[in-house]
Amino acid sequence: MERARAGDLRSVGRLISLVEDESPLLREAMAHLAPYAGRARIIGITGSPGVGKSTSTNALVTELRGRGQRVGVLAVDPSSPFSGGALLGDRVRMGDHALDKDVFIRSMASRGHLGGLAWSTPQAMRVLDAAGYDVVIIETVGVGQSEVEIAGLADTTIVLLAPGMGDGIQAAKAGILEIGDLYVINKADREGASTVRRDLRGALALSQRPEDAWKPPILMTTAQNGEGVAEVAQAIDDHHAWLEAHGELTRRRTRRARDEIEAIALTGLRKRWSGLSEHTELDDLAERVARGETDPWAAAEILLSTHLD
Amino acid sequence: MERARAGDLRSVGRLISLVEDESPLLREAMAHLAPYAGRARIIGITGSPGVGKSTSTNALVTELRGRGQRVGVLAVDPSSPFSGGALLGDRVRMGDHALDKDVFIRSMASRGHLGGLAWSTPQAMRVLDAAGYDVVIIETVGVGQSEVEIAGLADTTIVLLAPGMGDGIQAAKAGILEIGDLYVINKADREGASTVRRDLRGALALSQRPEDAWKPPILMTTAQNGEGVAEVAQAIDDHHAWLEAHGELTRRRTRRARDEIEAIALTGLRKRWSGLSEHTELDDLAERVARGETDPWAAAEILLSTHLD
Numbered sequence: 001m002e003r004a005r006a007g008d009l010r011s012v013g014r015l016i017s018l019v020e021d022e023s024p025l026l027r028e029a030m031a032h033l034a035p036y037a038g039r040a041r042i043i044g045i046t047g048s049p050g051v052g053k054s055t056s057t058n059a060l061v062t063e064l065r066g067r068g069q070r071v072g073v074l075a076v077d078p079s080s081p082f083s084g085g086a087l088l089g090d091r092v093r094m095g096d097h098a099l100d101k102d103v104f105i106r107s108m109a110s111r112g113h114l115g116g117l118a119w120s121t122p123q124a125m126r127v128l129d130a131a132g133y134d135v136v137i138i139e140t141v142g143v144g145q146s147e148v149e150i151a152g153l154a155d156t157t158i159v160l161l162a163p164g165m166g167d168g169i170q171a172a173k174a175g176i177l178e179i180g181d182l183y184v185i186n187k188a189d190r191e192g193a194s195t196v197r198r199d200l201r202g203a204l205a206l207s208q209r210p211e212d213a214w215k216p217p218i219l220m221t222t223a224q225n226g227e228g229v230a231e232v233a234q235a236i237d238d239h240h241a242w243l244e245a246h247g248e249l250t251r252r253r254t255r256r257a258r259d260e261i262e263a264i265a266l267t268g269l270r271k272r273w274s275g276l277s278e279h280t281e282l283d284d285l286a287e288r289v290a291r292g293e294t295d296p297w298a299a300a301e302i303l304l305s306t307h308l309d
Numbered sequence: 310m311e312r313a314r315a316g317d318l319r320s321v322g323r324l325i326s327l328v329e330d331e332s333p334l335l336r337e338a339m340a341h342l343a344p345y346a347g348r349a350r351i352i353g354i355t356g357s358p359g360v361g362k363s364t365s366t367n368a369l370v371t372e373l374r375g376r377g378q379r380v381g382v383l384a385v386d387p388s389s390p391f392s393g394g395a396l397l398g399d400r401v402r403m404g405d406h407a408l409d410k411d412v413f414i415r416s417m418a419s420r421g422h423l424g425g426l427a428w429s430t431p432q433a434m435r436v437l438d439a440a441g442y443d444v445v446i447i448e449t450v451g452v453g454q455s456e457v458e459i460a461g462l463a464d465t466t467i468v469l470l471a472p473g474m475g476d477g478i479q480a481a482k483a484g485i486l487e488i489g490d491l492y493v494i495n496k497a498d499r500e501g502a503s504t505v506r507r508d509l510r511g512a513l514a515l516s517q518r519p520e521d522a523w524k525p526p527i528l529m530t531t532a533q534n535g536e537g538v539a540e541v542a543q544a545i546d547d548h549h550a551w552l553e554a555h556g557e558l559t560r561r562r563t564r565r566a567r568d569e570i571e572a573i574a575l576t577g578l579r580k581r582w583s584g585l586s587e588h589t590e591l592d593d594l595a596e597r598v599a600r601g602e603t604d605p606w607a608a609a610e611i612l613l614s615t616h617l618d
Contacts, residue, residue, distance in 0.1 A: 017495055026606070027606045030604040030605065030606050031604050031607060033604070034598075034601055034602075034603060034604035034607075035601050036601070037604075038599060038600065038601045097496035120370050122605075123605075126605075218591055246452065250599065253599040254592070254595045254596050254599045255595070256599070257594075257595040257596070257598035257599045257605060257608075258591055258592065258594075258595035259592065260598070260605040261594055261595060261598060261605045261608040261612060262579065262582065262591065262609075262612075264581075264606055264608075264609035265609035265612050265613050266575055266578070266579070268609060268610075268613060269575070269613065270571065270575070270579070270617040273571065275573075282570065282571065283563070283567065285566075285567075285570055286564070286566040286567035286570060287563050287564045287566075287570070288342050289343075289561065289566035289570060290347060290562040290563045290565070290566045291347065292343055292345070292346055292347045293343075294343060294346050295338045295340050295342070295343035295346075296339065296431075296432075296435075296566065296569040296570045296573050297335070297339050297340065297573055298340060298343075299566075299570040299573075300571075300574040300577060301577075302571050303570060303571075303574050304574050304577060304578065
């Protein structure tokens, strides 16, 4: 842990592996890291396949490195059964930053994981935060519930769009209108970028946010050559200042901690119910429900009354 | 409930609404329905967008109706924030079966729902099962974890593929090789169907299933004109007979009941922790974690020790 905090990438990677492996050592490691956590800014980047998420992440990392910040990246793929640990692959993917020891990147698969994204991502974030990274970027493809979950984890959520992705904003899922703190239209040099902006502006105007809420700006980038990326970094700073001024940063981080505690507690309970013995009380109740002798609600009540005071 | 069991579609719909609304009446309704549940066959149908899921479901319903079976369909969209209840829209979608009172169909959104798919789908299945439908079809688009979840709910899981969907089996996500009880290549009249079959056969041969496990057949259909659909219905029967002969049906249904009990219990616990008061113990712990005074693991232990004996 000391080496990780001193910036040794291999040690950071090993700590993340404790998360991925659900190692019994994790509990102790987290207790040691706790006092150092809570300083990093957490940025979520989400968007449909093909909008240029990796390129945008890369460009943002370049910008943040130029400002002297240490950056950790977690690339979460909610549909992949393949887990991280492929450090070489991850370094190659990072292109410009492959040799920069102040950039840590890790691909994480959530599928098959106990609790998926909700369990492993916040804990990996916590490791990077405590290891002293100034910014932690969580990048995820926007499918299913993943982008909503990411928005729940990040201080600032960036929704990426791009022209030529079907019917513009119509193609974008309704959920994105609610979760973005910044909207970035990438590939702004391509035809149709201004149409995407116009449609998005219209859709955002229709979506109901409270009067005193943050008004998410729409930015244009060409991540490939870095155009517009400094403005994105500036908008992240603006949003961060707004969060702090409105007490929203503490609220978001407290909510995130609450979700994290709950996920760990529920996982613990589930292990307890499933048990290690051959035939547990839950098994017995399940058999009775399957035979139609009782219903799942009554069974759940019995289960809770056995384990709760 | 009596009218629902007598085949009144509106009453069945109202019971499903209790599930969607997380109504306090649900608990009592389930207790009354329990003795009648456990008879329906549960068929899961999953596949990428564009493979022809609705058309295939429709064709299968026609086939099953021809055999005199009552059929319930739950179309679950894990990415949609829009919930069901649009009975008219659902009937229109069913085309041929719009006027058939022995076919019930309902679109369900899982997003935003407490526990998502895992909570609402099994309970809606249970309602249809108890209402006397012989077959319940759960249709879902294969994104994220949804197809794995569907496979956990169904007696028989059908994975749909189609030619011209990108790189054939390469485009198919790795997970589908593990979950299918039947593989159906739809749009078999189109170019490339036999290539998809060849690739799938190769991939399945490589995927490791135990020696004594069910060997999933690959079938070809043109759902649009019903070709090959009778063979799919036959394969479902074969698989069902295999499940019964190997004690696997009881095992699957018990596991399903266990998941259902657990989901209800965890939801109950979560409500308890979140509480109705302004500031709960969980809030307090979350604030301490956010301030770095403790770590989420220690907080989870405190939470559990307060609520568990």
